[in-house]
Amino acid sequence: MTFRLRFLTILLLLTLPAFLFAADGQTLFRENCKVCHGKGSKNGVYTPMSFTQDQWRRFFATKLVPSHKSAIHPVTHKNLLEGLTPAEMKALQNFAVDHAADSEQPATCG
């Protein structure tokens, strides 16, 4: 392997996990939250920018489970909460907190 190629490979391996993780939370949010809270939704329109970082932390800690216990995912037709692993929940929370109204990069979920 040439030095240049080896350098590029290492660079790719170092940046890939961070990239995948970031994409993951956004994709999860789009597929599991936006499906019911997109533009014009009667359930309320929510994107990461809808709340502050503290409000999102509180939401994931205390509100999400009681208010979504009987939520059925419109695409998979499975119970929303049962369909998400603890790691996916964490990624969703991180995405919402990282892009909250008072974060450095407020964002919708695209």
Ligand code: HEC
């Ligand atoms: C199957 C549709 C559905 C999905 C998927 C869904 N929600 Fe909801 N959500 C609702 C409904 C219906 C309500 C209203 C519940 C109520 O009024 O008690 C609600 C309420 C809320 C509220 C306001 C009430 C509260 O508890 O503070 C927030 C914020 C919220 N959802 C965020 C989310 C997030 C974040 C996700 C993704 C992890 C998500 N929702 C996924 C249907 C859904």
